[in-house]
Amino acid sequence: MKQIGVAILGFGTVGAGVADGLLKHREVMGRRLGVDIVLRKIADLDITTPRGIEVPAEVLTTDAAAAIVDPEVQIVVETIGGTGIAKKFVLDALNAKKCVVTANKKLLAEYGREIFDTAKANGVDIYFGASVGGGIPIIRVLREGLAGNDIESIHGILNGTCNYILTRMENEGLPFDVVLKDAQKLGYAEANPSLDIDGFDTAHKACILAALAFGFQPSLDQVQVEGIRNLAGEDVKYAADFGYRIKLLAVVARHGDEVEVGVHPTLVPFTHMLSNVNDAFNAAMVKGDMSDYTMYYGRGAGRAPTASTVVGDIGDIARNLAHGETRYERGVPNYAEGAVKLRAAGEISSKYYIRFQVADKPGAFGTIATILGKHSVSISAASQKAGSVGNQPVPVVVLTHLAKAKDLEVALEEILASGVIGANPVALRVL
Numbered sequence: 001m002k003q004i005g006v007a008i009l010g011f012g013t014v015g016a017g018v019a020d021g022l023l024k025h026r027e028v029m030g031r032r033l034g035v036d037i038v039l040r041k042i043a044d045l046d047i048t049t050p051r052g053i054e055v056p057a058e059v060l061t062t063d064a065a066a067a068i069v070d071p072e073v074q075i076v077v078e079t080i081g082g083t084g085i086a087k088k089f090v091l092d093a094l095n096a097k098k099c100v101v102t103a104n105k106k107l108l109a110e111y112g113r114e115i116f117d118t119a120k121a122n123g124v125d126i127y128f129g130a131s132v133g134g135g136i137p138i139i140r141v142l143r144e145g146l147a148g149n150d151i152e153s154i155h156g157i158l159n160g161t162c163n164y165i166l167t168r169m170e171n172e173g174l175p176f177d178v179v180l181k182d183a184q185k186l187g188y189a190e191a192n193p194s195l196d197i198d199g200f201d202t203a204h205k206a207c208i209l210a211a212l213a214f215g216f217q218p219s220l221d222q223v224q225v226e227g228i229r230n231l232a233g234e235d236v237k238y239a240a241d242f243g244y245r246i247k248l249l250a251v252v253a254r255h256g257d258e259v260e261v262g263v264h265p266t267l268v269p270f271t272h273m274l275s276n277v278n279d280a281f282n283a284a285m286v287k288g289d290m291s292d293y294t295m296y297y298g299r300g301a302g303r304a305p306t307a308s309t310v311v312g313d314i315g316d317i318a319r320n321l322a323h324g325e326t327r328y329e330r331g332v333p334n335y336a337e338g339a340v341k342l343r344a345a346g347e348i349s350s351k352y353y354i355r356f357q358v359a360d361k362p363g364a365f366g367t368i369a370t371i372l373g374k375h376s377v378s379i380s381a382a383s384q385k386a387g388s389v390g391n392q393p394v395p396v397v398v399l400t401h402l403a404k405a406k407d408l409e410v411a412l413e414e415i416l417a418s419g420v421i422g423a424n425p426v427a428l429r430v431l
Contacts, residue, residue: 135305149288
């Protein structure tokens with residue numbers, strides 16, 4: 001049985017999980033794949049701190065550069081994260097004609113084109129199944145399972161931290177800040193949680209999905225990104241009153257020759273499958289022209305689920321190498337080029353939930369309705385959420401029919417300037 005050597009760069013949570021999987025399941029993978037996958041090197045600056053697994057001493061090294069060029073290594077696994085030294089090591093490995101496996105969504109979202117072009121130039125594979133959805137095989141689904149479909153849309157809950165926070169805000173009526181602190185104590189959120197709660201982690205993943213589905217990868221600064229940092233508890237409650245649950249959604253959808261890519265807190269109907277994805281779980285719903293809707297659900301992060309997908313990618317590459325060719329040598333690209341462009345944020349149409357703090361005076365809501373109508377924003381439902389106390393503004397929630405984002409923006413600016421509301425309105429998308 002042919003042997004394929006693996007080097008892991010980064011011995012943190014995911015790297016240790018990958019090493020554990022390769023060591024534990026070497027025999028069973030050999031039987032399934034017909035190739036013996038051997039862990040040759042693990043490179044990290046710290047190789048003394050216990051990781052909870054037993055690794056042969058000769059495998060550990062602090063010299064990542066040497067591990068990359070080791071002639072017994074054919075696959076390099078990057079689990080360092082970020083876009084600093086991780087990018088250098090990935091490019092070094094590809095230029096050394098080593099196949100690469102990574103779970104680094106930030107790296108691929110920001111430098112994917114350079115990395116994929118380098119892999120192609122050297123005739124080697126780069127697999128990145130764990131970069132979106134952790135243990136969920138959504139990358140494999142788009143590359144292989146739905147390859148015969150024209151993808152129409154992808155809606156995903158792709159950040160476990162945000163989903164955990166939103167679930168507890170709804171179920172327990174707790175404010176955002178309280179749940180965030182609990183999430184940090186439990187290890188769901190980092191000490192600096194901005195990447196998660198401000199939506200950028202989800203946006204990195206949305207960019208990767210756009211590349212796979214449509215052959216078009218926007219740069220992150222082109223993508224409209226809204227997080228959940230400023231989400232108020234009353235909006236979670238009011239959404240539930242209308243039969244909706246708020247989720248942070250990645251949206252990737254095609255509209256003719258344009259692709260919508262964005263991240264938004266979104267009202268999802270109780271009856272929708274994505275509405276029932278709770279706690280730290282992830283899910284992605286894909287609509288293909290032949291498959292119609294399919295959904296993929298599971299743990300989107302954590303040592304074991306992420307390592308599971310990484311090990312699966314290693315197995316695929318090892319099987320390719322054992323048969324003497326990579327995906328590129330068989331003419332299979334990482335993603336096909338698409339003749340599409342990014343849809344401008346203002347041109348995207350959606351239904352909306354809007355909460356106004358309406359002045360307690362005759363005709364105030366009539367003014368709001370008139371201004372919305374003037375800008376082609378029609379109301380489908382409205383509800384006053386509390387009585388007036390001491391002439392204070394009254395919360396009024398409105399649901400709209402489909403409206404363009406630019407039309408709603410202009411309408412809300414005019415409503416605010418009219419003096420009939422007491423604060424900036426809150427506007428959230430409705431799925």
